[in-house]
Amino acid sequence: MDSPVKGWRDSIFEATAFFFVCIFVIFVLILIFADVFYIDKRAIVTVLTSRFIGHALWMSIWTSFATTFISLFFAVPMGYALSRLRFPGRIFADTIVDLPIVFPPLVVGLTLLVFFSQTAVGRWIQEDLGIEFVFQPKGIVLCQFVAAASFAIRSAKTAFDDVSRRYENVALTLGCTRWGSFWRISLPLARNGIIAGGILTWARAFGLFGPLMIFVGSFRGRTEVLSTTIFLEQSVGNLEVALVIALLLIFIALVAITIIRLVAGQGDRPKAGLIRPASGGVKL
Amino acid sequence: MIRTERISFHIGTFRLQDVSLEITAGQYFVLLGPPGSGKSIFLECLCGLKKVDSGKIYIEGHDVTSLEPRARNLGYVPQDYALFPHLTVEQNIAFGLRVRRHSHKDIPSRVTETADLLGIRHLLSRRINGLSGGETQRVALARAMVLQPKVLLLDEPVCALDEVTRQEVCSQLSRLQHHLGLTVIHVSHNLEEAFSVADRAAILHQGVLQQVGTLEGLLRKPESEFVARFMRCGNIFYGQVTGPGPPEAGLIPSRASPWQQWQTRVRVGDIELSLLGEHRGNVKLMIRPEDVLIRPNYEGRSKGENEIHVKLARRRNYGGYVRMELDGPFNLVAHLTDAAYTELKVEGGADLIAVLRPENIHVLTR
Numbered sequence: 001m002d003s004p005v006k007g008w009r010d011s012i013f014e015a016t017a018f019f020f021v022c023i024f025v026i027f028v029l030i031l032i033f034a035d036v037f038y039i040d041k042r043a044i045v046t047v048l049t050s051r052f053i054g055h056a057l058w059m060s061i062w063t064s065f066a067t068t069f070i071s072l073f074f075a076v077p078m079g080y081a082l083s084r085l086r087f088p089g090r091i092f093a094d095t096i097v098d099l100p101i102v103f104p105p106l107v108v109g110l111t112l113l114v115f116f117s118q119t120a121v122g123r124w125i126q127e128d129l130g131i132e133f134v135f136q137p138k139g140i141v142l143c144q145f146v147a148a149a150s151f152a153i154r155s156a157k158t159a160f161d162d163v164s165r166r167y168e169n170v171a172l173t174l175g176c177t178r179w180g181s182f183w184r185i186s187l188p189l190a191r192n193g194i195i196a197g198g199i200l201t202w203a204r205a206f207g208l209f210g211p212l213m214i215f216v217g218s219f220r221g222r223t224e225v226l227s228t229t230i231f232l233e234q235s236v237g238n239l240e241v242a243l244v245i246a247l248l249l250i251f252i253a254l255v256a257i258t259i260i261r262l263v264a265g266q267g268d269r270p271k272a273g274l275i276r277p278a279s280g281g282v283k284l
Numbered sequence: 285m286i287r288t289e290r291i292s293f294h295i296g297t298f299r300l301q302d303v304s305l306e307i308t309a310g311q312y313f314v315l316l317g318p319p320g321s322g323k324s325i326f327l328e329c330l331c332g333l334k335k336v337d338s339g340k341i342y343i344e345g346h347d348v349t350s351l352e353p354r355a356r357n358l359g360y361v362p363q364d365y366a367l368f369p370h371l372t373v374e375q376n377i378a379f380g381l382r383v384r385r386h387s388h389k390d391i392p393s394r395v396t397e398t399a400d401l402l403g404i405r406h407l408l409s410r411r412i413n414g415l416s417g418g419e420t421q422r423v424a425l426a427r428a429m430v431l432q433p434k435v436l437l438l439d440e441p442v443c444a445l446d447e448v449t450r451q452e453v454c455s456q457l458s459r460l461q462h463h464l465g466l467t468v469i470h471v472s473h474n475l476e477e478a479f480s481v482a483d484r485a486a487i488l489h490q491g492v493l494q495q496v497g498t499l500e501g502l503l504r505k506p507e508s509e510f511v512a513r514f515m516r517c518g519n520i521f522y523g524q525v526t527g528p529g530p531p532e533a534g535l536i537p538s539r540a541s542p543w544q545q546w547q548t549r550v551r552v553g554d555i556e557l558s559l560l561g562e563h564r565g566n567v568k569l570m571i572r573p574e575d576v577l578i579r580p581n582y583e584g585r586s587k588g589e590n591e592i593h594v595k596l597a598r599r600r601n602y603g604g605y606v607r608m609e610l611d612g613p614f615n616l617v618a619h620l621t622d623a624a625y626t627e628l629k630v631e632g633g634a635d636l637i638a639v640l641r642p643e644n645i646h647v648l649t650r
Binding site: 164166167168169170172173174175176177180184185188189 | 328331332333352353354356358359361362364366368369370379383384427428431594
């Protein structure tokens with residue numbers, strides 16, 4: 001075993017730390033099982049056969065993935081810029097990136113609604129350009145993007161921070177342009193961190209609820225997603241159905257995260273010989 | 285081949301100040317200096333990884349000061365080697381060729397050729413993870429050399445290696461350089477390393493170039509106290525010129541040139557020493573520990589010119605030579621071979637005579 005010789009005090013210390021892990025995991029599992037025991041067959045059948053819930057499921061999946069891809073599309077160049085470039089206002093920009101993380105999600109919805117319905121620019125986009133967001137499926141993606149993109153950007157920045165500049169420098173002397181060293185060196189080395197950020201973003205987008213209720217509402221068959229369906233069902237007293245959907249949500253999240261980890265974990269980067277490995281920001 | 289003209293660069297409070305150097309083609313040049321002296325920064329300025337504040341850099345007569353790193357065609361091996369951890373050894377070596385869009389038919393043969401040259405062909409399919417220090421070093425060298433640059437810049441290339449591998453790699457570097465006619469600039473803080481490879485060397489201290497020359501020159505004729513101490517000579521003492529002394533036949537080596545035969549008398553503490561050459565005012569003197577001659581203090585024998593009474597305070601065997609710390613009018617360190625020390629038959633506290641021959645005393649000019 002790769003650990004030092006232990007005395008009884010060390011064992012107690014380790015046991016205490018482990019105890020907290022157990023408590024938390026067991027607590028969450030109990031919560032899930034409580035749901036499982038509450039639901040009945042009728043509710044499951046209702047959920048599996050309902051056309052509207054099927055539609056909501058589909059909406060949840062495509063909007064959350066669309067949000068994740070758009071977020072990563074922003075996160076990669078932004079993370080690189082925030083990590084590598086020195087520009088005036090960098091710290092300010094860095095703070096702004098974190099802002100949506102601390103926003104109560106509800107505020108995101110309110111803010112978007114005010115922007116598109118009450119400001120000239122917002123109305124111009126909606127009315128003159130004809131790109132409608134309010135109460136539209138597009139609005140779901142926008143809401144999720146504002147609420148979740150920060151996770152992708154933050155992770156990407158950390159991932160690029162962890163890639164030693166020496167690699168890029170050597171690549172430059174070997175004939176790369178900045179773009180070449182980014183594409184061939186920094187991006188592959190930051191990959192794991194970026195994927196981890198993608199997972200966080202997706203998870204946040206998939207479960208987002210508050211801002212959607214305000215900004216796009218929950219219209220059956222149109223802008224309804226799983227999280228809003230749960231709310232609608234429980235508000236009309238279908239607690240069993242709401243719980244089945246909740247479990248479905250948890251199940252999909254588990255499957256998706258596992259698949260992403262398995263796919264992304266392959267071809268894991270080896271550690272550099274003498275240098276601290278440039279690990280991605282968040283461990284997968 | 286490479287010439288820098290008063291290049292300056294600053295980062296934080298550190299300044300590289302007006303470094304002017306010229307390194308001719310086919311030379312193995314070692315840039316020495318303690319950690320933090322700006323050696324690596326100087327190298328990065330040469331490659332274009334750092335933009336100099338002022339000054340010019342010429343490679344083969346062309347001004348490259350404003351060229352991008354990729355346009356300078358220098359082979360650069362950074363400290364810690366920075367092999368790309370997500371690529372195999374082969375992909376690492378081929379990296380430069382791929383980036384420069386060499387034909388796909390050409391790349392494998394170039395890679396194996398370079399790998400053969402460095403004796404790492406068997407490593408080609410390996411991942412970077414798991415290579416030993418020496419292997420990592422050779423792969424990094426191969427990655428730089430596959431592009432056949434005329435100049436190799438090596439930043440502390442062997443400092444992370446164990447003693448035996450270090451010697452091996454140093455002699456390999458030296459052979460390669462001769463074989464391929466390369467110009468090498470090798471940055472190091474280690475004297476042994478420098479002695480095993482250098483044709484010429486320079487010493488950098490706090491961003492200022494102290495002295496350039498052969499290692500022999502740096503060793504025997506340092507210009508400043510810093511250089512003398514860096515070359516591991518602690519025997520530095522201050523004196524005051526009291527006047528010219530007549531050349532004495534016995535003391536002057538016959539090969540000395542006429543101007544050297546001029547002697548100067550210098551007062552150091554309570555004693556007077558003779559030096560060669562003409563000096564004035566206050567002087568800073570040094571004598572290398574291995575040039576201090578030691579003889580027993582025989583009763584009745586008178587003290588001769590430039591001979592001083594000393595007491596052996598401490599001695600330490602360094603495996604091959606004995607370092608003797610001597611107390612006297614000023615503190616001296618002498619290095620004796622094991623054999624010479626045994627011959628002396630002395631222990632701590634013994635009275636001895638240290639002979640500082642005038643031709644061995646060097647005056648520090650700065």
